[in-house]
Structures are given as structure tokens and as C-alpha cells.
Amino acid sequence: MWSFLTSEEDKRPGMCPNCGETVKAQVVESNRFRRDLCKCPNCQARILICRGTECNDYALGGNRYDDEYCETCFKKFLNSCKEYIRELPEKLREHAAKQQKSKKQ
Ligand SMILES: [Zn+2]
Numbered sequence: 001m002w003s004f005l006t007s008e009e010d011k012r013p014g015m016c017p018n019c020g021e022t023v024k025a026q027v028v029e030s031n032r033f034r035r036d037l038c039k040c041p042n043c044q045a046r047i048l049i050c051r052g053t054e055c056n057d058y059a060l061g062g063n064r065y066d067d068e069y070c071e072t073c074f075k076k077f078l079n080s081c082k083e084y085i086r087e088l089p090e091k092l093r094e095h096a097a098k099q100q101k102s103k104k105q
């Protein structure tokens with residue numbers, strides 16, 4: 001989670017999204033507030049540490065430089081979004097009911 005606090009030596013091996021190898025990324029640009037920009041030692045692709053919790057894999061940096069998640073985590077993230085949206089009407093109803101209750105008190 002606090003990946004910006006870890007030093008270069010702490011980069012754990014993870015899967016490179018470009019070549020599919022498990023690599024220990026080399027830091028190209030150290031970022032204090034954002035994630036470090038890394039490089040795959042195998043295929044030289046620009047990669048970033050995935051933001052997913054408990055995930056050691058890397059996300060492809062590309063030109064945008066700020067992909068948040070590796071493919072696996074991105075899919076997980078999308079699914080959780082879908083779930084959230086599906087449950088949203090219910091959550092809103094609950095919220096409205098709670099507000100009505102507090103108004104009566
Ligand atoms: Zn690679």
C-alpha cells in the first residue's frame with residue numbers, strides 16, 4: 001500500500017504485463033507521491049507497480065504513465081464497480097430510509 005515509502009531494493013518480483021515474465025523491476029524515475037516508474041529488465045517496457053492490494057504484479061506504463069492496475073486487478077476492479085452499481089438502488093433506499101428516521105427524532 002505504501003509503495004512510495006519503499007526503496008529501490010524493495011521492489012518485489014511481479015509479472016510484467018508486456019512479456020509475461022516474473023521480473024524485479026528497475027526503478028527509472030522515483031516518485032514520492034505517485035508510483036515509481038519502473039522498467040522491465042527483460043523486455044525494457046515501462047511498467048508501474050499495480051495498485052491492487054496484495055498484488056505484486058506490474059501495470060503497463062505506456063504513454064499515459066498512470067495505469068492503476070494490472071490486468072487481473074483491473075478486471076477485479078471492474079467487477080466490483082458493476083456490483084456496486086447493481087446494489088446502488090438498494091443502498092440509496094437504505095440511505096433515504098435512515099434520513100427519514102433521523103428527521104423524525
Ligand atoms: Zn517485460
Ligand SMILES: [Zn+2]
Pocket residue numbers: 050051052055056057058069070071072073074
Ligand atoms: Zn494487480
